[in-house]
Amino acid sequence: MSTTSTFVQSKEAEGNGQDLFHRHIFVEGQGDSTDTTRSNSPIDAKLQTSKQNVLLLHAAREKYKLIEDHAIPTLIHNGEILVKVLAIGLNPIDWKAPAFNFGIPALPWINGRDFAGVVVQVSNESSRVRAGDIVLVPSTDYRDIRKAAFQEYAVATHYNAARIPSTTSINEAASLGVAFVASTLALGVSFGLDFSTISGGAKGPNLPQVLKNTDINEIPEDIREECFSSAPESERIQRGDWLAIWGASTTTGYITLQIAKLCGLKVICVADVARHGAKLLDAGADLLVDRHNTERAVEIIRGVTGGRLRFGLDIVGKDTAALLQNALFRSEDDGPQAHLLGLTGIPKEQDPRIHYHTVPIKLFHTSPAVGESMVTWLEGLLQTESIKLPEVVHAKGGLAGVNDALDILREGSVSGKRIVVGLDSQA
Numbered sequence: 001m002s003t004t005s006t007f008v009q010s011k012e013a014e015g016n017g018q019d020l021f022h023r024h025i026f027v028e029g030q031g032d033s034t035d036t037t038r039s040n041s042p043i044d045a046k047l048q049t050s051k052q053n054v055l056l057l058h059a060a061r062e063k064y065k066l067i068e069d070h071a072i073p074t075l076i077h078n079g080e081i082l083v084k085v086l087a088i089g090l091n092p093i094d095w096k097a098p099a100f101n102f103g104i105p106a107l108p109w110i111n112g113r114d115f116a117g118v119v120v121q122v123s124n125e126s127s128r129v130r131a132g133d134i135v136l137v138p139s140t141d142y143r144d145i146r147k148a149a150f151q152e153y154a155v156a157t158h159y160n161a162a163r164i165p166s167t168t169s170i171n172e173a174a175s176l177g178v179a180f181v182a183s184t185l186a187l188g189v190s191f192g193l194d195f196s197t198i199s200g201g202a203k204g205p206n207l208p209q210v211l212k213n214t215d216i217n218e219i220p221e222d223i224r225e226e227c228f229s230s231a232p233e234s235e236r237i238q239r240g241d242w243l244a245i246w247g248a249s250t251t252t253g254y255i256t257l258q259i260a261k262l263c264g265l266k267v268i269c270v271a272d273v274a275r276h277g278a279k280l281l282d283a284g285a286d287l288l289v290d291r292h293n294t295e296r297a298v299e300i301i302r303g304v305t306g307g308r309l310r311f312g313l314d315i316v317g318k319d320t321a322a323l324l325q326n327a328l329f330r331s332e333d334d335g336p337q338a339h340l341l342g343l344t345g346i347p348k349e350q351d352p353r354i355h356y357h358t359v360p361i362k363l364f365h366t367s368p369a370v371g372e373s374m375v376t377w378l379e380g381l382l383q384t385e386s387i388k389l390p391e392v393v394h395a396k397g398g399l400a401g402v403n404d405a406l407d408i409l410r411e412g413s414v415s416g417k418r419i420v421v422g423l424d425s426q427a
């Protein structure tokens, strides 16, 4: 008997009867719609050939090349899953890494940080994620080529995959993973924001507490200091505190703003107000400050916060981080300090009265406890529609269209939106 696999979007009541997630129904027997069965061992014609299409980077400053007979990655560790990629979300790093020759562990290499797709294999049947689930995966573990997004099949760990509800489109789901991880770790770990204080159904983890209960050896040495930097409770950001985001119109800024608002922070958004102001207000911004007159922007932030701003997050670069630094409070005694996190770099000239942070992004994939707490929270946020997803621009051409889409991203003409490349006509 020959077998085929058909993509069907379905709703299925999960354990508690409430949660609705996308699932994939596998069909046996020449596409006969009356012969529909749900299977835990999905059948996928391409998977059986062990070969797939991938985009390979052969050298820095070169375009990605489409390769059609690359091996499909295999599961080698317990807890890993294989995902058939249906949509890829493009991040600035996807063009910056080859252009500036960083973040490429070896050559040739496969890149790509955000994808959504259907789980086609699991190594542990009892895990939260099962074959047939539609998941989004922020692929922060870029040193493991099996986990890259620019391929038809990618490996993930179950604790880095969030099941997406049937109300969320697969393309939208591919747009927010890395932004969510960066926002959550910046606010939750570096600034110590407690996501369990959210009122309503989308409570998140208290990450300083999760870290306290984590085996220290699970945390890479180079990020340990950052992971415990918010250990003193007096230093943590609290409900009612001001947070300034420089670059609030970035996808990461947009997600950070919304999470901060869920937790009761007052948020100042520095962005092109004419272009992005309406969207940022709609997402809850308390104050919009235009980014084009930077000196005036610093004065406004200082004026509105009475010079007491303790938390700043820069999502643009070293220069804007230095500007944001000028808007921060400087403690002259032993009281709580100001904290500045630079997502793309911290200022060259630093002030000893300010605590500087870099986001401990690899914590997401090195600590199962942290990763799992974050993806289960993300599932809850999506199910309860507690966050608005980034606006998506669809790029055509599948993997072959990625180079052109990255050129558009690099030019900056698609601003405040995520470019998503579909690999499946039904994505």
Ligand SMILES: NC(=O)c1ccc[n+]([C@@H]2O[C@H](COP(=O)([O-])OP(=O)(O)OC[C@H]3O[C@@H](n4cnc5c(N)ncnc54)[C@H](OP(=O)(O)O)[C@@H]3O)[C@@H](O)[C@H]2O)c1
Binding pocket: 091, 092, 093, 178, 179, 182, 246, 247, 248, 249, 250, 251, 252, 253, 270, 271, 272, 275, 291, 315, 316, 320, 343, 344, 359, 361, 412, 415, 416, 417
């Ligand atoms: N360290 C990490 O692990 C990590 C994780 C995630 C992201 N990042 C980095 O964070 C940055 C943002 O990433 P993303 O994916 O969120 O970006 P994105 O969605 O592509 O953001 C682009 C936005 O940046 C805004 N922008 C450009 N120059 C600006 C300026 N001088 N001041 C204020 N806004 C400005 C643009 O707005 P206009 O319309 O005003 O031009 C545009 O809306 C990237 O550099 C990325 O590599 C780092």
